[in-house]
Amino acid sequence: MTVSVPLLDGRTPHRGAIPGLASPFPLVNFTPGMLADDALVQLLLEALDEVLAPAISTLDCMDAYLDPDLAPIDMVKYLASWLLAEVDDEWDEGAVRRDVRQAHARAKWAGTSRAIRERLVPDEVESLEIVDSGSTTASLTPTDPSQWEDPPAVEVTMRVRPRRSEANEVKRIERLARGLVPAHVTVTVVDSR
Numbered sequence: 001m002t003v004s005v006p007l008l009d010g011r012t013p014h015r016g017a018i019p020g021l022a023s024p025f026p027l028v029n030f031t032p033g034m035l036a037d038d039a040l041v042q043l044l045l046e047a048l049d050e051v052l053a054p055a056i057s058t059l060d061c062m063d064a065y066l067d068p069d070l071a072p073i074d075m076v077k078y079l080a081s082w083l084l085a086e087v088d089d090e091w092d093e094g095a096v097r098r099d100v101r102q103a104h105a106r107a108k109w110a111g112t113s114r115a116i117r118e119r120l121v122p123d124e125v126e127s128l129e130i131v132d133s134g135s136t137t138a139s140l141t142p143t144d145p146s147q148w149e150d151p152p153a154v155e156v157t158m159r160v161r162p163r164r165s166e167a168n169e170v171k172r173i174e175r176l177a178r179g180l181v182p183a184h185v186t187v188t189v190v191d192s193r
Contacts, residue, residue, distance in 0.1 A: 023049040023056060068100040076100050083107070086119075086179040090172065095123050116158070116180050124173055127192070129159040134185070155186040161193055 027045040028036055035041045064070040068079060073093050080087040080096070085103035087096050102118075109115040113130045121128055134154050158177060162169040174189040181187055 018054075021050070021053040021057065023053040024060075025056065027052075068097045073097075086176055088172065088176060091123070110180070111182050111185075113156075116156075116177060119180055120160070120173065120176065123163070124176065125160040125162055127159075127161045129192070131157040131159075133157075153186065154184060155188065156181055157188045157190065159190050159192040162191065 026049055028042055028049075031041065031045065058065070065072075065075050066079065068076050071079065073096065076097055077087055079085075080100045080103070083100060083103040084107070085100050087099060091099070099119075106115050106118055109118070113132060116130060117128060133152070133156070135152075137151060156177070158173075160170070160173055162173060166172075170189050170191045174187055177187045177189060
């Protein structure tokens with residue numbers, strides 16, 4: 001099992017081993033009687049128990065490691081990579097946890113203006129206007145792909161009023177928005193302040 005230990009300088013806490021953590025399944029209990037009485041074997045098994053105890057404790061607490069509200073923040077960021085959530089380094093811990101918690105619901109709207117709005121409006125921008133040039137082409141009859149016309153360029157233009165006034169804030173929002181649209185869509189973000 002691991003524990004959060006606050007650092008003296010106030011930085012983000014780290015996790016470390018709990019000294020003296022006992023294994024719930026001591027190896028000496030599963031050793032044949034003639035070996036269990038040997039002092040060297042007992043010392044070796046106690047050392048192995050100390051090595052295995054954190055792994056067993058972590059596995060016992062796996063449900064907490066998969067909950068964005070309970071997991072250590074480094075695990076929450078790792079969960080974000082599983083869920084394809086775009087976690088930004090500028091966010092505080094609460095914003096990271098909220099984004100990972102809502103990533104599965106946002107996934108069904110991926111690539112739509114709704115996903116962009118739900119992702120950017122609460123934390124990143126005060127106002128957002130999305131202009132989408134996208135369209136769909138379909139045919140009811142089979143055609144030869146060599147005769148297809150090139151589709152028009154697909155782009156999304158966003159007019160935003162960022163919450164923060166840093167110089168590179170629009171570029172950061174544009175990077176976040178690129179992760180929310182399909183790869184072939186061009187994203188342009190314009191500051192409307």
